[in-house]
Structure formats: structure tokens, C-alpha cells
Amino acid sequence: MIAAKNSFKSSSGKSNAEMFDDVPVLQRKWQAAHRPGGGLPRYEDVMLGSLGRLADHIVLLKSHHDTLEVSRTGRYAQKWLGDDRWDIPLTGLAPDCATALNEAAASALRNGRPYLAAAHCVRDGVVQTYDILALPTSSRWGGTLIGVYVNARGLQYNLLDAIFSTTDEGVLSLAAIRDSAGQPFDFQIVHHNQGASRLLKLPSTDLLWHRLSAGGNLLCLPDVIERLLDVIKSGDGQQFEIDSDHRNLKLGARAFGDILSLTVSDVTALKRREASFRLLFDNNPMPMWVFDAETTGFISVNDAAVQHYGYSRETFLRMKLRQIWPEDEWVTHTEALQQVGDTYHSGRNWRHLKADGSEIQVLTFGRRVAFDGRDGFLVAVADITERRKAEARIAHMAHHDGLTNLPNRELYQDRLRQALEQSQPGNKRVAVLCVDLDLFKNVNDSFGHPMGDRLLKMVADRLRSEVRGNNLVARLGGDEFAIVLASDVSPNEASDYAARLIKTLSARYDMDGIEVVIGASIGIALSPGDGDTSEELMRNADMALYRAKSDGGGVHRFFEREMDRQAQKRRDMELDLRRAFANGEFEVHYQPLVDIAADRISGFESLLRWRHPEKGMISPADFIPVAEDIGLIVALGEWVLRQACTEAAKWPEDVKVAVNLSPVQFRSRNLVQVVISALARSGLSPLRLELEITESLFLAETEANLAILHQLRELGVSISMDDFGTGYSSLSYLRSFPFDKIKIDRSFIKDLAQRSDCVAIVRAISGLGRSLNITTTAEGVETVDQLNWLRAEGCNEVQGFLFSAARPAAEIEALLLRFGRRASQAA
Structure with a gap:
């Protein structure tokens, strides 16, 4: 409800x-x-x-x-x-x-x-x-x-317990309705028993889901609604009476969050105790009985008990309590019965036997009563069998993966800790295997996530078949699984097991006639050498898995201490990077771009440099990937863009500045605003700014990234593709976006004078640039021979150590004066 x-x-x-x-x-x-x-x-x-x-x-x-x-x-x-x-x-x-x-x-x-x-x-x-x-x-x-x-x-909230503890007759549950300011102003009836319908003189259909503001029954009186609102606001219980139709009804209200438990009693009827008892007992939808306090024999049962337990009324009245108790609980039932006072409710759930031999779990509530002149106990029974089953399912779900039904990370860590505790007395080894699927992303991309989910289930079945005894396999998330080998395994046994597992997971999967092939990589850590806590073993196995993936996948690798050293080095660099940005340790250097036809400097590429106070200059190849991983590249990129635009505004108007953009900057979705801000603050014309990207930008969220590139192009900014020719799909990217410039990767320039294939590639790219009206720039030019080859092949621009390494901003003016307007002087 x-x-x-x-x-x-x-x-x-x-x-x-x-x-x-x-x-x-x-x-x-x-x-x-x-x-x-x-x-x-x-x-x-x-x-x-x-x-x-x-x-x-x-x-x-x-x-x-x-x-x-x-x-x-x-x-x-x-x-x-x-x-x-x-x-x-x-x-x-x-x-x-x-x-x-x-x-x-x-x-x-x-x-x-x-x-x-x-x-x-x-x-x-x-x-x-x-x-x-x-x-x-x-x-x-x-x-x-x-x-x-x-x-x-x-x-x-356990509504059943609340209802039984506060009422004898009519029971209703009201849900408070709040306005946009969070204040309660009305109620809706979400539950009621038969007594409520009888006392309010309305059928169930006129009560259930009925709002009190709509009127139609005694509870809808304005002063009643006001009292009920006070209960919700204060959280305190209240009892009050209302008079209508020559009746005096007593109302008891108590709030449980936004749910109001309301009991309705006909006080007039309760004065006739025996009649009220019969009304409560015989017509109650909960199973109820009265048993003799001395003999424990049943002396009365209501219709609900007869129907629920399956015994006839005559059979019930010949039985004693023990006959509905499972034999293994006779002692505990008897002891509990001996401790009962005048009222009680069970502090635990009990098992009862039905007539067909099936067991149910129940909560019992009772009080001492006089019945037909005998000392007895009135008992009400709440069947919680389905609730306990649901709780068991919830407990299972809390420790198991919903897709594969394998144990989840929480259960895995708990079992790993147990295995380590049990292994310590004999100094036995426990192996942790981190398993990651190879090529799984291709399945999701090619066939969709439903097919990927089916594949994960099939992988889980294969893993389950390979894990026996007190070992455990779990899904940690995505396509990552983990295994605990709790028995005393040697490195050779762990290696053989991992190899067999990779072979098993790499076998073809038949999915509705489609043959799917994936692989697996495994990282292994063994206690106690690789760690004696679950956290250490998991971390070290994960590092070994990273090594296996780096080695091409489809293999297993053991944890080595060198991995830990590299991981620590990486963590140190992350801390140093954050401090470096806060302490202003970064610099922007500029390398000239030379127009071959005009023999003059046409611009400078801005390059980020890190001058560590203790380690000196650190290579961008070392710190840029880390900055991208931790997200610092966004702030660094904005800083470089502002610095480059501000510096370029001081140069001659025909000299451009190029700034590299990381794919990570595109994820922030405010890149266009950052560029506009940098241009506005510096006063630099957009026509003098070039933004360089790499093809990795197109590997994710292509449509969104293309939209940003088009917005930047509309500002008048030039867009160039860096490292052209080194990726898989560079030519297709030229169709996706009208680049202003493509930069030929230095790997093709290095052997230009010695290898004919490099000459052919440069010639093809230069010809492609001319055909598409795209400027071509060659990177890494170090010799005059290379310059001459590039000039002969029609390349437009060059940059490299032949002219100058990247220099601080203070040396730009000297570079311009040194080169004058002729690039040939650089040789």
C-alpha cells in the first residue's frame, strides 16, 4: 500500500x-x-x-x-x-x-x-x-x-508490532501528506483492519486510499485532523475521544516517521467486557487463541487460527501447546512460558507446526485473561515466515552480486580475512588472484550491454566450475573478478591454476549462434611474502594484474616488490604535482615554428615544463600522464592557456602561439568558456591562437567533443592535429573535422634521409594537406638535410632543435632577433 x-x-x-x-x-x-x-x-x-x-x-x-x-x-x-x-x-x-x-x-x-x-x-x-x-x-x-x-x-518500520501494541479493535495507518515547504497538511488512509471499517461504518473501498480532507467519515472532522497533525509534528502520542451517532469513540494516535498509527475503540462496547472480548477475538484477522495457564491446553481458537494452521476447531481444542511446537524447541518454549507475566510479546521468532507438517515462523503476543471462569492466556500470532524469507534474500543480496550471483567485494574481503587468520598458525600460504577480462569492452561496444551482461554470467559459471572446496570466487565490479585459494598453495600450483583459468575463460562463448572470444589477465599475490592482511594482498595482486595487462594481456603475473616501488613512485609524483601547482613550480617554454616558404618564424608552440626544487627539470612524458589521471591537467591546461595568450599578445601581430589540449580538458565541458576568457584577458586575437589535439580525443564521446571543436573554430581559433600518422584512424578524423593544420610526427622525420618509406609518408601527408588546404608542420627537425627534404616535399612549417629548443618567455625576443625574419640563419 x-x-x-x-x-x-x-x-x-x-x-x-x-x-x-x-x-x-x-x-x-x-x-x-x-x-x-x-x-x-x-x-x-x-x-x-x-x-x-x-x-x-x-x-x-x-x-x-x-x-x-x-x-x-x-x-x-x-x-x-x-x-x-x-x-x-x-x-x-x-x-x-x-x-x-x-x-x-x-x-x-x-x-x-x-x-x-x-x-x-x-x-x-x-x-x-x-x-x-x-x-x-x-x-x-x-x-x-x-x-x-x-x-x-x-x-x-514494523507496522504490525506498532499496531498490535497500541490497539484492541479498529486499526488504521495514515500517511502524512506534506506541502512544498515540507509541512504536513493532510492524511491518506493506507491501511486499515476490519474493525476500522465497522467502527467508521464504511466499506473498505470507501476508506483505503481515502484522503481525510475529502470528508465522508468521522476522522475527517476538522478538529480530528488538527489533532492528528499535532501528533505528526510533535512525534508524541495522543489519545482523545469523539462523540457521534450516540457513540463514544476513543482514538489513540502515534507517529512513526510520516506514518500515523491510529487505533479506534468503541468505549461503550468495551464496558461490556465479555462482548468486547468476543468482538476482538472471534472476528480478528490475526490467528488468536486462549490456552489454559495451568494445563497449556487450548480452550478457544478464532476462525483465523483455524484457517491459518489447518487444524479443525475440534482438533485444536483437544491439543496442547506442545503439539504445535517443533520437538527441538520444546525446552526453550517451556522455559519461556514459565517466565511469562501478565502480558508479553515474544522477543524472538518461534517455529510453529501446521496441520500439514510444514513449519512457519511467528511472533506471539499475549496477556492473561479470565475466560469462562478459568485462568488463561490470550495469544495473538503474527506469521513472519515470508518476512524472514525476504530478509534472508536481502541478506544474500547484500553479500552477492546481483547479476552473476557470485559473492561481492564485501563477502570476498570477509572470507579472505578468515582464510588469512586460519593460515597463520601453520604459516600456510593463501593466494589471491585478481582476474580482469580482455576485450570485454569490445563486446559491449559491438553487441550492447545486455549481451555483455549475458557474457559476464557465462564467465561467472566457468569461474564457479573452477573454484571448489573452501576457495572462493567473487565479482568485484565491471569485468573484474577475484579468487581466494585458501589451501596451502605453492607458487607453481598458483601459476598452473592461473594458466588453466586463462585457457578456460578464453575458450569461445556461443551466444545465440554468435561466437564471442575474449581473454583474461591475472595478477597473483601470495601470503605471507606479499602481505599478511587482506588489504595488502588485494593491493599487490591488483598491481600484478596491471603488469599482466601492460604485457599485452592473456597472461598471469606474480607480484614483485619492484611493482610496489613503482607504485610508491607514482604516489609520490601525485603528491609532488599537487604541491608543485600550488607552489608555482611550473613554467611555460616556447619552441619556434618556422614557415619554410617565407623563411621566417611564424609562431611558437607553448610547452609545459616542471622545475622541481630538488629533482630539477622533470620530463613532461613522466608527469603529464599522471596529471591527466588525477585530473590536475584541467587546471594546468587553463593556466598554460592564459600564460601563452598573455605572452603572445606581446609578440609581432603575424606571430601565432600554439597550445596543446588534453582530452581530459574536454570532459569538463567548459573549455570554450576558458578559451574565451583567456583571449579576453590577454587581448590576443583568436586568429593568432592555435589549439593542438591528438587523435585520442576522438576515442570517447566523439559527438560532444566535435561540437566543442566546432564552437572553438567559430571563435576564429585554428585547430591542428598533433602526432599525425601514428594512430589507427587519422585519415577518418580528417573527414570528421576540417582541421587547419596537421603535424607530422617526429618518428617519420628522424630517418627521413635514410629510409624511403619515411619519405613516401611525408610526401603523402604533404600532398594530402595541399589537396585539403591544410597546413602541414614537421616536428623534430634536427638537421639541414631533413629541412631540405621537407622543403622539397612541399611541407609548410617545421620545428625542432635545428632552430631552437623550447625556451622561457624571457628569451622570445632574443630568438626573434637572432633568427631575424629568415629561418635559414638557424642552421
Whole structure:
């Protein structure tokens, strides 16, 4: 049972966006796609792309002629709905889920913006609150699509325990409805028992999902609603009475979060104790009985107990309590019974036997009563069998991967710690194997993620078949798995096992007639030599895996101490890099670009240099990749761009400046603004700025990156491709974007005078440049012979040590004076 509640703020005053990470992510994604005055954002811009795991939580609704239809649902959403069907009317779902979805979607459509609501789900006596975020979008095929995100929030409440402890007769559960400021203003009936229908003189259909503000029953009186709102706001329980129809009803209210437990008692009837007891007992939907306090024999059972346990009433009344207890719990049951006072509720769950021999798990609640002149105990029973099964499933899910059903990282680490503890007395070895699939990304890219998921399941089956005994295999995430070999394994045994595992995983996979081939790389660490804690072994096995991947994959490698040294060196460089940027240790040097035809310097390439206070100059080849990995390259790149533009503004107006861009800078999505800012602050004309990229930029998010390149080109900035000819698809990239310049990689220039193939490549690239009206620049020119060859082949520009190494900004003027206007003087 679910009640929707309009709210962008919780009762604590904190917004849901502050409390739950997923909601602000989706809201930002919607806002980023929304254009003021342009109507709703497009479905493709909001709901497609990098949703990742959030896609499993989405219910996609289609608005058609003022009705809503379920178009698609994710796996998590299907579990919540209890329905995996697509393309059905929203009314075809369970009414609780349909009500919450309809209210959230309708509000989002009415407001034309994301709408956040809360839904309270009551199942098996447990209350779970869900966040529901409706994102309205437009469809390219017309109409409107609403993506509704659903996710469980926080704590659960045991409604059954709360109800039984606070009422004897009528029971209702009310969900508070909050306004946009987070204040409660109304209630919706989300659960009630038969007693509530009887006391309020309304059928169940007129109560369930009914809002109190709509009127129609005694609870809808304004002063009653006001008292109930006070309970929600204060969190304190209240009892009060109302008079109507010659009846006096006593109401008991208690808040459990946003759920109000309300008990309704007819005080007049309770004065006649025996009648009220019969009313509570006979018609109660919970199994109930009275047993003799002395003999433990059943002296009365209600209809619910007869139906639930399967014994006839006559059989029940001939039995004693022991006959519904499993034999192995006779002692504990008897001891608990001896300690019972006048009232009790079980502090643990018990096992009971039904007539067909099956077992159920129950909670029992009781109190001492006088029944037909005998001292007895009235007992109510709550069957929690399904709840315990659900809890067991949840516990399993908490320690197992949802896709492959293999143990997850948490269980893996726990088992690894146990294996290490058990191995210590005999100084036995424990092996940790980190397994990463080779070429798995190709499967996802070629066949889609559903096929990739199927492949991961097949890989898991093969791994499971190779792991026996007290060993364990787990999925750590993505296409990464890990194995614990808990027995005392030698390095040779671990090596043979890894080799066999690679062969097993590399065998062909038949997927609906498609033969898929992947491979595996494995890193191995052995205790105690490679570490005696789970953290050390996992870290060292991961380093060994990195080495295996670096060696081409399809192999296994053992951890070596040199790997740790290199890792420490890398960590030290990361710390030094961050300090270096803060301390101003970086410099920008400039290497001249020479126009061959005009024999003059046409520009300078700006190059980042790091002068370490203790280690001296550090090669960019060493620190640039690290800066890219840790994200520092974005700030460094902005700094270099500003410095280069500011310096170039001092040069002659026909001298350009070239700045290298990292692919990482494109991910920040504010690159265009950074370039505009650098040009504006320096006063440099965009026509004098060249931005150099490498083809790796095209390997990810190509459409987005091309859009940025076109925006930069529209500013008047020139775009050049660096290291042309060294990649796989350089020619196709020339078709993707109209480059202003291509730079021939120095590897082709080095042997230009000795190798005919290098001459042919340079000639081809120069000819390609002329045909496409693209400037060609040769890098790494060190000899006059190389310069002459390049001039003969029609290359436009050159740079290299023949003219000058990269120099600090203070030496630019001297370089211009030294070379004058003629490049030939550089020789």
C-alpha cells in the first residue's frame, strides 16, 4: 500500500536533494538539457547516456490522450512494481504503485519541471519509504515521456508490532501528506483492519486510499485532523475521544516517521467486557487463541487460527501447546512460558507446526485473561515466515552480486580475512588472484550491454566450475573478478591454476549462434611474502594484474616488490604535482615554428615544463600522464592557456602561439568558456591562437567533443592535429573535422634521409594537406638535410632543435632577433 506525498523538503528541513545523491544527479541532468523558453527538454538528452545503475530504477511513462502508459521499466523498478510488463496502461499496475506514479507524473506535467514525491509502501507489516522523482521530457515522435526514478529510502518500520501494541479493535495507518515547504497538511488512509471499517461504518473501498480532507467519515472532522497533525509534528502520542451517532469513540494516535498509527475503540462496547472480548477475538484477522495457564491446553481458537494452521476447531481444542511446537524447541518454549507475566510479546521468532507438517515462523503476543471462569492466556500470532524469507534474500543480496550471483567485494574481503587468520598458525600460504577480462569492452561496444551482461554470467559459471572446496570466487565490479585459494598453495600450483583459468575463460562463448572470444589477465599475490592482511594482498595482486595487462594481456603475473616501488613512485609524483601547482613550480617554454616558404618564424608552440626544487627539470612524458589521471591537467591546461595568450599578445601581430589540449580538458565541458576568457584577458586575437589535439580525443564521446571543436573554430581559433600518422584512424578524423593544420610526427622525420618509406609518408601527408588546404608542420627537425627534404616535399612549417629548443618567455625576443625574419640563419 502506497501513499504519495508532495514534498521537496523532509520534516527535518533538509531537502531530499541534500539527503540522497541520486536525486540531485537526475535533477541536474534535466536542468542541463532544459533550455529556457524551449519547452520540455528532449527525452534523449535526459534519459539516455551515462545513467549507469540509475537506469534500473527508472519507470518510463508515456502520456497519451490524458492517460499514462508504462513504456519501459528497469529491473529495480520491476521488483518494486511486482510487474515486469511493458506497454500497458498505468491502471494495469497494482493500485498502490499506480497511485504514486500517477500523482508524481501528473504534478511534473502540470508544473513542467521535475517533481519529487515520497511513497510509503506497506507490505508484510513493514513500512518502506520510496523517493519518486518524475522528469517530464518531450519525445521526438510527439507527445510527452515521463521518466520516473524510484528508490528506497532509509529506515523501515514494523507496522504490525506498532499496531498490535497500541490497539484492541479498529486499526488504521495514515500517511502524512506534506506541502512544498515540507509541512504536513493532510492524511491518506493506507491501511486499515476490519474493525476500522465497522467502527467508521464504511466499506473498505470507501476508506483505503481515502484522503481525510475529502470528508465522508468521522476522522475527517476538522478538529480530528488538527489533532492528528499535532501528533505528526510533535512525534508524541495522543489519545482523545469523539462523540457521534450516540457513540463514544476513543482514538489513540502515534507517529512513526510520516506514518500515523491510529487505533479506534468503541468505549461503550468495551464496558461490556465479555462482548468486547468476543468482538476482538472471534472476528480478528490475526490467528488468536486462549490456552489454559495451568494445563497449556487450548480452550478457544478464532476462525483465523483455524484457517491459518489447518487444524479443525475440534482438533485444536483437544491439543496442547506442545503439539504445535517443533520437538527441538520444546525446552526453550517451556522455559519461556514459565517466565511469562501478565502480558508479553515474544522477543524472538518461534517455529510453529501446521496441520500439514510444514513449519512457519511467528511472533506471539499475549496477556492473561479470565475466560469462562478459568485462568488463561490470550495469544495473538503474527506469521513472519515470508518476512524472514525476504530478509534472508536481502541478506544474500547484500553479500552477492546481483547479476552473476557470485559473492561481492564485501563477502570476498570477509572470507579472505578468515582464510588469512586460519593460515597463520601453520604459516600456510593463501593466494589471491585478481582476474580482469580482455576485450570485454569490445563486446559491449559491438553487441550492447545486455549481451555483455549475458557474457559476464557465462564467465561467472566457468569461474564457479573452477573454484571448489573452501576457495572462493567473487565479482568485484565491471569485468573484474577475484579468487581466494585458501589451501596451502605453492607458487607453481598458483601459476598452473592461473594458466588453466586463462585457457578456460578464453575458450569461445556461443551466444545465440554468435561466437564471442575474449581473454583474461591475472595478477597473483601470495601470503605471507606479499602481505599478511587482506588489504595488502588485494593491493599487490591488483598491481600484478596491471603488469599482466601492460604485457599485452592473456597472461598471469606474480607480484614483485619492484611493482610496489613503482607504485610508491607514482604516489609520490601525485603528491609532488599537487604541491608543485600550488607552489608555482611550473613554467611555460616556447619552441619556434618556422614557415619554410617565407623563411621566417611564424609562431611558437607553448610547452609545459616542471622545475622541481630538488629533482630539477622533470620530463613532461613522466608527469603529464599522471596529471591527466588525477585530473590536475584541467587546471594546468587553463593556466598554460592564459600564460601563452598573455605572452603572445606581446609578440609581432603575424606571430601565432600554439597550445596543446588534453582530452581530459574536454570532459569538463567548459573549455570554450576558458578559451574565451583567456583571449579576453590577454587581448590576443583568436586568429593568432592555435589549439593542438591528438587523435585520442576522438576515442570517447566523439559527438560532444566535435561540437566543442566546432564552437572553438567559430571563435576564429585554428585547430591542428598533433602526432599525425601514428594512430589507427587519422585519415577518418580528417573527414570528421576540417582541421587547419596537421603535424607530422617526429618518428617519420628522424630517418627521413635514410629510409624511403619515411619519405613516401611525408610526401603523402604533404600532398594530402595541399589537396585539403591544410597546413602541414614537421616536428623534430634536427638537421639541414631533413629541412631540405621537407622543403622539397612541399611541407609548410617545421620545428625542432635545428632552430631552437623550447625556451622561457624571457628569451622570445632574443630568438626573434637572432633568427631575424629568415629561418635559414638557424642552421
